[in-house]
Amino acid sequence: MISVSIGPQIAYHSHVAMMWGYPGNLVKTSLTVTASADPRCKVGTSGHVVMYASYNGVRSDSMQFSFDAGCRDQNHVYHGPQVDAQVPPL
Numbered sequence: 506m507i508s509v510s511i512g513p514q515i516a517y518h519s520h521v522a523m524m525w526g527y528p529g530n531l532v533k534t535s536l537t538v539t540a541s542a543d544p545r546c547k548v549g550t551s552g553h554v555v556m557y558a559s560y561n562g563v564r565s566d567s568m569q570f571s572f573d574a575g576c577r578d579q580n581h582v583y584h585g586p587q588v589d590a591q592v593p594p595l
Contacts, residue, residue, distance in 0.1 A: 507579055508540040509570075511554060522557065524567065525584065529559040538576060546576035558590035566590035 515534045522531035538550040552572035559565040567584035 506542045507538050507546055507576070509536045509552070509554075510539050511536045516553070524557045525559070525565045527559045527563045527565050528561075529557055529563075529566075530590075532556045536570070538572070541576075543576070543578065546572070546579055550574075550576045552576065552579075556590050564589070 511534050517533040519531045533555050536552050555569040557567045564586045566588040569582045571580050
């Protein structure tokens, strides 16, 4: 298990993105590991997250986590109705 903090700056955002075949919001930002139970994934390791929130109640939202060396086992994509991404207007 790991904990991360995101930001501080949003690298990219779009209100007209297409992902998984549906329109929605897309936000990309950096992240940093703040706590880790994985001995290979050290605190301070960098990465990024891509958050996608589909429009019109489609519920094809996703969160994609990508990490630098040492934490690559933590790279995951969470997608589908179990993900409820809420992207506020910027």
